[in-house]
Amino acid sequence: MKALSCAARRPNSKFGEISVTSSPARVRFAPSPTGHLHLGGARTALYNYLLARKTGGKFILRIEDTDQKRFVPGAEQEFMDGLRWLGLHYDEGPDIGGPYGPYRQTERREIYQRHAWQLVEQGHAYPCFCTPERLEQMRSLQMQNKETLHYDGTCRNLPPEEAARRVANGERHVIRFKTPQEGATTAHDLLRGDITIENKNIDDYVILKSDGWPTYHLAAMVDDHLMNITHVFRGSEWLGTFPLHVNILRAFGWQEPTWIHLSIFLKPSGKGKMSKRETAEAMKDGYSIFTKDMGSLGYTPEGVNNWVALMGWGISEGDDVMSLAEMVQKFDITRLTPSPAAINFTKLDHFNGEHIRRMAAPDLAARLKPYFTNAGLEVSDDLLLRVIPLIRERLVTLDDCLPFAAWFFRPQVVPDPKDLVAKNLTAAQSAQIAQRIYETLAPLPHITHDLAEPPMRQLVEELGYSPGQVFGILRVAVTGQSVSPPLFESMELLPREVILERVQQAVELLKNA
């Protein structure tokens, strides 16, 4: 129903698509296990997930691990963990299987070889015997002559019989795609429209390496086709080889998916992408571009998803704080934007805080508990649950619970005497006030908000100081710190004796100050 009304309002988007979001989509997130899952990958995965859920389709995880040299042990697991943490559950993947497996490219080697040779037989590709050294020389020569770097075609025109003989003899070779030399190739991107590149600017790319493994160009096209992928979300770094990919698909006679090239994320300054240096700098400020760090930095999957979703997706009006389910409702691939986006970490803080404030108390409590535990504190679930309403709107990140509420779970607090001295007053004056506070609270049967605040206000009146001065002393005495959740609500959660002891302690500290 939603999709239909969307289509009615924006019938063809600007490039004449027909109802791109209505039928079930099969989409895939296909990382290479060579590093960490970062923001860009998380967004690509998210959009895939949203489209799949929106259309009642399938979200697939495929591991593109054909590069033997760059393989990083544990990376694949990190991607799976990252997706799980984000709540982006896939329907088919290497660890859970599915009808189109295997989902790891290293388990599909024969498939690629078969297809590569099929292209050779059909005249769309050819074996190439040029050595890496020769190619290196060729390139530096081209560089010297200020030519465009490209394969010079030496093996392209080898008689097929000779090529076949040399291959049969076991001569080391790769297979290159035979890009047409005349004309131009036009490929269509949903967001950017037609993209045309002169064929002379498209190289004869290697599609099967001499070690027998395919390159991305072959493997991704073959898999997307065999896995029935309907929409391909990928980074704009693929735009340059986009026509190549379309040519490969056409050589096979396969149908094209809908292509959506997402722009990359720029560093906060907007000048270039995140480098090692900026990544380290962000980490110093408590931010990271890697999902593996997000949890320990106190970020929630809800906050991260929401933040990342809106970099490259404009929702026209209304509430932009959304859960995954709400994003599914509102998602519309035709509203994605093609321009590069600068990362804005303070906006992540905003979304994270918003989602924390939206959480049900028991949920928040469960998420907060590990931060206390990791800090060596023993927390009572009952007390924690009662602390939640006092700190919730103060939290930007989950680990902010420590500065605000750790003191609740410590047997005693030791205020710095300097903090006990009220603004514009001496230690002696503060000591006197503390003593009066003690005398005010001591007679109360319970120190609750309702019972304690009126007499305390009266005391403030009597003393002629400001509420801030008097309450400030009490705050530091009880919590040990000058910034805390609301005072009376906080005291209500502690035993009466504890509070009185602490006020007494403050009196002593001030006297000796």
Place this chain on the structure above:
RNA sequence: GCCCCCAUCGUCUAGUGGUCCAGGACGGAGCCCUCUCAAGGCUCAAACAGGGGUUCGAGCCCCCUUGGGGGCACCA
């Protein structure tokens, strides 16, 4: 050097030829609330990169310039 992509407040964006002296959000400034810190409420400052077309009319369409980004591997 060659190829490709992108271009609205500082940032993310809405805008699909008149309803735009350009709307929202983050951040910033101010005020209110107030026991600290927040949260919340209200208000303010802040943009169509430049130049040519097309059109009665252009932020929206076309071209050029400029700026930014990405790519030019037997990596993905």
